[in-house]
Amino acid sequence: MLLESDMRFVIALILLVLTGCDKETPAEGQAQPASAENSAAAGKADIILESAHGARATLSYKFAGQKAPTAPFADANGQDVTLADFEGKPLLLNIWATWCAPCKAEMPTLDALAKLEKDRMAVIAVSQDLEGRAPVLAFFKETKVKNLVPYTDADNAILTAFNNAIALPTTILYDSAGKEVWRIAGGVEWDDAEMAKLLRAAD
Template sequence: MMAEGPSANRPPHIALEATLLFRFSVSLTRFSLPLAVALMVGACDRESTDAAQPGESASAASTDEKAGAISGKIDRSYAGEMMPDAQVTDPAGAKLTLAETRGQPVLMNLWATWCAPCVVEMPILDRIAAENSGRLRVLTISEDMDGQDKVKAFFAEKGLKNLPQWLDPKNDLGFAFGGGAGLPVTVLYDAQGKEVWRVMGAYDWESEEARTLIAEATAA
């Protein structure tokens, strides 16, 4: 076996092999570098796309949530049913049996301080109570557990002056309307205590439909 020496002393076939190997390496480098760059760019694009997807999904989810925020619809399937025979209390300990409210239309609203749609509705219901004083009784009843202090603080914070602070400490009404499936629950009763319609969930009480429905109730 012949030892390698300076290129000038190598046999021709070894020099040729070395030349071909060098040219192949250069060609391979020229081919691999663009390919590597392309692969790297492609990977970055994929990472950018992947990184954007959670944000896009969150944005879409946020839009869907906003679109679904007003979920309640007028339901007349229970029309004619009598108001539940239930008793509520206020923070001072006074009691009210719902049957005592007969004589004028009643808009009963079951709510809670932890219910986000309820919190949004309360100031609107406060205005409705003021605008229809003497024609429509708005009866707001809290389903908060241990709600005595919570309700008083909430009314003070929101400046609610036209709504009553009734409490349903045993959640009797919550279970009567769907087993506590969700709040808010709003029911309109006529002057005889018969149900006209109900809304399960958040509702746009400032909409034209709401104004028309309340006007019909107070005109009857």
């Protein structure tokens, strides 16, 4: 017979499995609450987005004004970089993995967006594959992704830098000062006209 404490553990484990492709343990003290200047945006209710193909995602302003984490990840040459290296213009950060079906489904349109927006904003996809670059390079070759750099985070440092659990894929828009504008949990079609309007919120 399971003890009450064991039952609570089992229930918590089931909930984690059901809520997304991946959930991570919250990190200690990295994320900051939304700033007062963005309190209006942070108070907006979450919005459900649905693509023409039936994919659903959630747009949230809950963390608007929060500074981007400083966790390091690797560039295409294996050198450490951080999100601060992209400050100076808007940044769209996509957190994904090759084993996550919704992540892979949105990658071609994210790649097209990276080409379209290259002069106005940075569009980066940081893989959480524990095997590093090998599966990412194979996937990019298979799907003809040419505009995204194969950034990798084999230690899952970015996920654990947030104080909340993040499901894959999650995409976060930062303004030129490195402050969050909004985030989307779930896969979307990045070449959609409505997405183009949302991206202008970082201007």
